[in-house]
Amino acid sequence: MSHHPTTREACAALDATDPLASFRARFSVPPGPIYLDGNSLGVLPAATPARLAQVIAEEWGAGLIRSWNSTSRGPGWVDLPQRLGDKLAPVIGAAAGTVRVCDSTSINLFKLLAAALAQRPGRTVIVSEADNFPTDLYIAEGLAALLGQQHVLRLVAADDIEAALDEEVAVLLLSHVNYRTGRLHDMAALTAAAHAKGALTLWDLAHSAGALPVQLAEARADFAVGCGYKYLNGGPGAPAFLYVAPSHQAQLAAPLSGWFGHARPFAFEPSYAPAPGVDRLLVGTPPVLSMAALEVGIDLMAEADMYQLRQKSLCMSALFAARIEHEFADVGLRQISPRDDARRGSQVCFAHPQAWPVMQALIARGVVGDVRAPDILRFGFTPLYLSYTQVWDAVTHLAEVLRNREWDAPEFHQKNKVT
Amino acid sequence: MSHHPTTREACAALDATDPLASFRARFSVPPGPIYLDGNSLGVLPAATPARLAQVIAEEWGAGLIRSWNSTSRGPGWVDLPQRLGDKLAPVIGAAAGTVRVCDSTSINLFKLLAAALAQRPGRTVIVSEADNFPTDLYIAEGLAALLGQQHVLRLVAADDIEAALDEEVAVLLLSHVNYRTGRLHDMAALTAAAHAKGALTLWDLAHSAGALPVQLAEARADFAVGCGYKYLNGGPGAPAFLYVAPSHQAQLAAPLSGWFGHARPFAFEPSYAPAPGVDRLLVGTPPVLSMAALEVGIDLMAEADMYQLRQKSLCMSALFAARIEHEFADVGLRQISPRDDARRGSQVCFAHPQAWPVMQALIARGVVGDVRAPDILRFGFTPLYLSYTQVWDAVTHLAEVLRNREWDAPEFHQKNKVT
Numbered sequence: 001m002s003h004h005p006t007t008r009e010a011c012a013a014l015d016a017t018d019p020l021a022s023f024r025a026r027f028s029v030p031p032g033p034i035y036l037d038g039n040s041l042g043v044l045p046a047a048t049p050a051r052l053a054q055v056i057a058e059e060w061g062a063g064l065i066r067s068w069n070s071t072s073r074g075p076g077w078v079d080l081p082q083r084l085g086d087k088l089a090p091v092i093g094a095a096a097g098t099v100r101v102c103d104s105t106s107i108n109l110f111k112l113l114a115a116a117l118a119q120r121p122g123r124t125v126i127v128s129e130a131d132n133f134p135t136d137l138y139i140a141e142g143l144a145a146l147l148g149q150q151h152v153l154r155l156v157a158a159d160d161i162e163a164a165l166d167e168e169v170a171v172l173l174l175s176h177v178n179y180r181t182g183r184l185h186d187m188a189a190l191t192a193a194a195h196a197k198g199a200l201t202l203w204d205l206a207h208s209a210g211a212l213p214v215q216l217a218e219a220r221a222d223f224a225v226g227c228g229y230k231y232l233n234g235g236p237g238a239p240a241f242l243y244v245a246p247s248h249q250a251q252l253a254a255p256l257s258g259w260f261g262h263a264r265p266f267a268f269e270p271s272y273a274p275a276p277g278v279d280r281l282l283v284g285t286p287p288v289l290s291m292a293a294l295e296v297g298i299d300l301m302a303e304a305d306m307y308q309l310r311q312k313s314l315c316m317s318a319l320f321a322a323r324i325e326h327e328f329a330d331v332g333l334r335q336i337s338p339r340d341d342a343r344r345g346s347q348v349c350f351a352h353p354q355a356w357p358v359m360q361a362l363i364a365r366g367v368v369g370d371v372r373a374p375d376i377l378r379f380g381f382t383p384l385y386l387s388y389t390q391v392w393d394a395v396t397h398l399a400e401v402l403r404n405r406e407w408d409a410p411e412f413h414q415k416n417k418v419t
Numbered sequence: 420m421s422h423h424p425t426t427r428e429a430c431a432a433l434d435a436t437d438p439l440a441s442f443r444a445r446f447s448v449p450p451g452p453i454y455l456d457g458n459s460l461g462v463l464p465a466a467t468p469a470r471l472a473q474v475i476a477e478e479w480g481a482g483l484i485r486s487w488n489s490t491s492r493g494p495g496w497v498d499l500p501q502r503l504g505d506k507l508a509p510v511i512g513a514a515a516g517t518v519r520v521c522d523s524t525s526i527n528l529f530k531l532l533a534a535a536l537a538q539r540p541g542r543t544v545i546v547s548e549a550d551n552f553p554t555d556l557y558i559a560e561g562l563a564a565l566l567g568q569q570h571v572l573r574l575v576a577a578d579d580i581e582a583a584l585d586e587e588v589a590v591l592l593l594s595h596v597n598y599r600t601g602r603l604h605d606m607a608a609l610t611a612a613a614h615a616k617g618a619l620t621l622w623d624l625a626h627s628a629g630a631l632p633v634q635l636a637e638a639r640a641d642f643a644v645g646c647g648y649k650y651l652n653g654g655p656g657a658p659a660f661l662y663v664a665p666s667h668q669a670q671l672a673a674p675l676s677g678w679f680g681h682a683r684p685f686a687f688e689p690s691y692a693p694a695p696g697v698d699r700l701l702v703g704t705p706p707v708l709s710m711a712a713l714e715v716g717i718d719l720m721a722e723a724d725m726y727q728l729r730q731k732s733l734c735m736s737a738l739f740a741a742r743i744e745h746e747f748a749d750v751g752l753r754q755i756s757p758r759d760d761a762r763r764g765s766q767v768c769f770a771h772p773q774a775w776p777v778m779q780a781l782i783a784r785g786v787v788g789d790v791r792a793p794d795i796l797r798f799g800f801t802p803l804y805l806s807y808t809q810v811w812d813a814v815t816h817l818a819e820v821l822r823n824r825e826w827d828a829p830e831f832h833q834k835n836k837v838t
Binding site: 037057059135148180237285286370 | 447449454456459460462468471472475478480481483484486496522523524525529533552553554557558561562564566567574648654655656657658659672673674675678679680681685686688689702703704705707710712789791792
């Protein structure tokens with residue numbers, strides 16, 4: 001595991017020289033809790049309230065329809081999917097013109113899976129991980145049903161993915177970082193393995209975009225989707241994004257062929273003619289208020305050095321895991337996240353038979369993580385607004401909750417009842 | 420045409436006794452222009468800025484993930500699609516539990532068209548109007564292509580719809596009010612005609628929800644979609660809505676089978692199991708900020724008496740059209756909206772060979788309408804924030820622009836260049 005501090009004083013010393021420390025003031029982090037759930041919902045950037053107030057009062061309230069204009073005469077709402085996509089592209093190792101911000105992760109996954117299957121006619125298998133985030137699997141199930149059950153979903157364990165690739169496989173559909181275990185796949189190696197069998201890759205970056213350096217182009221990924229409300233701090237239910245490699249843009253099926261994906265949306269032509277490349281994957285009118293909030297989050301993330309961010313993230317997860325393993329071996333937690341830095345995302349997770357009540361008791365102490373069924377305690381690390389000392393303290397609280405069995409205490413139940 | 424005032428003084432007298440007049444103060448209407456484009460983008464409700472500031476600072480900034488909770492302990496983001504849908508239902512003549520707010524109009528149309536086709540296996544025709552809003556036709560084209568071209572789109576003129584219905588027709592897909600002409604279809608009669616041939620109906624309410632009384636249940640409509648950012652004043656790109664008649668909810672295909680449409684989304688089960696009824700048509704995480712703004716617009720509309728609103732709307736469009744026809748017959752406008760009140764939505768439209776420059780010159784005078792290709796000047800009436808006097812003055816300006824050929828004047832071009 002990554003080099004990490006072994007005392008609270010060492011954490012404070014690291015905080016004092018942290019090159020990312022100045023980012024914390026750019027977020028409105030609530031003063032009390034230690035928030036280790038930015039992998040579920042990122043915190044509010046400090047600039048967001050004023051930006052939204054401006055969009056609402058000036059662009060919508062005063063500007064009205066002319067704010068759609070893309071010229072110098074308006075704020076250019078019509079270009080938001082492109083503008084945000086091009087700003088996000090460097091954060092995920094992609095070129096301008098390959099990323100667009102639109103719709104939800106699930107809907108973008110549907111579009112790209114349909115587009116990928118259309119490029120591999122005759123191949124009948126979609127390979128994924130049995131433990132993939134469920135909506136990815138649900139969307140694949142639904143698309144297969146819609147297409148008349150010509151495709152089957154081959155679900156395998158994380159270690160068996162390469163072995164599951166053969167000449168029948170159309171698409172390898174994977175989350176880059178597993179939402180429960182935090183396991184990080186080797187995107188370049190698995191993409192190469194898929195390509196060797198003639199299959200395409202579709203990556204879900206929900207837990208990696210903004211969490212660690214992603215190199216879509218370098219890894220030769222074919223397609224990707226991702227989420228705006230986790231590490232990108234775009235706000236609850238923020239729009240998602242999609243990526244199409246340059247080589248696939250000319251021949252790209254657009255199954256959700258709405259007017260914003262038309263070559264000339266405002267000519268109101270009766271027949272569909274796809275816009276060039278990835279723009280044809282836009283569908284309806286973009287939700288401007290949610291897009292504006294996401295832009296603030298992307299702008300912030302684009303300022304961060306992703307390698308500094310990764311170093312701090314790994315140091316934090318290593319610190320958390322090492323204390324549990326060495327100082328608190330008695331508390332009954334079983335680590336399920338990889339110990340190897342190269343295979344761990346920006347979270348650590350532990351199994352515990354009382355996961356849910358343990359987390360409630362921990363939250364009552366002001367440390368916020370979350371629980372994933374059936375028995376996983378999940379802690380996410382967001383280096384832009386967390387300090388090493390906070391992570392140190394979070395482990396101490398967790399160990400005390402467990403040693404004291406605080407979820408059993410009557411005063412805890414009483415308290416939980418009234419809040 | 421509806422009874423309407425014939426002098427500016429009569430307009431002022433009507434304004435003085437207008438039962439809807441108090442609504443105007445509930446909107447932040449820009450003080451200068453006469454805005455006849457609320458059918459493209461509704462104006463900002465006065466309560467929206469404070470509500471969004473609260474959602475951003477308190478619910479997101481301070482509340483973070485616990486704001487998803489649907490209990491008394493949180494603001495219930497997770498229930499937004501249901502809460503907004505149930506508030507909107509009475510505005511469109513639907514029962515609670517039949518309307519959900521989610522995604523865009525185009526995406527909702529895709530879902531419902533796929534669901535409708537699945538209920539009519541063996542039938543191969545989708546009937547629509549050749550002049551329907553293009554995205555509706557594009558989505559149908561794209562779905563037909565995805566399903567292997569088993570279905571054809573039969574596009575006919577508005578007057579030929581009934582004749583186009585036969586036993587091959589699976590779905591009649593229509594906009595309730597035509598976006599260019601403002602023509603209003605008889606929903607109950609066309610639905611009955613479709614049902615008589617065994618076909619289902621799917622209505623796009625983009626230009627009727629919040630514009631006139633819609634009676635989905637009474638008309639026995641099967642499915643409907645609509646838009647949040649026009650007459651519902653939900654903000655630019657506001658989420659859309661969908662409706663499923665109670666009789667179709669048990670057997671409902673969900674082609675975009677995302678986790679928010681799962682029976683137990685937070686159990687993270689590996690296989691898809693649809694939520695009961697219309698809830699299975701939810702897909703991804705709702706865009707909370709855009710949803711919160713739309714809720715303010717829906718709350719306002721739900722307060723209005725839709726029959727008073729319709730009466731005022733018809734009086735306004737009749738006033739506008741009658742002045743053009745009788746006072747300004749010389750200005751070269753050809754009305755293309757129906758003269759019959761029962762067949763006219765909440766807009767009037769005129770063809771003019773110089774439509775675009777005419778509109779630019781009119782906007783320079785402070786009257787905002789819009790243009791739809793190739794040659795249509797479009798004026799929308801939003802009775803909650805427009806006065807009769809404004810409509811009177813708008814016609815006067817339009818006639819003067821045309822009589823003076825103001826779009827030809829060099830000072831107009833000069834002015835347009837610099838603004």
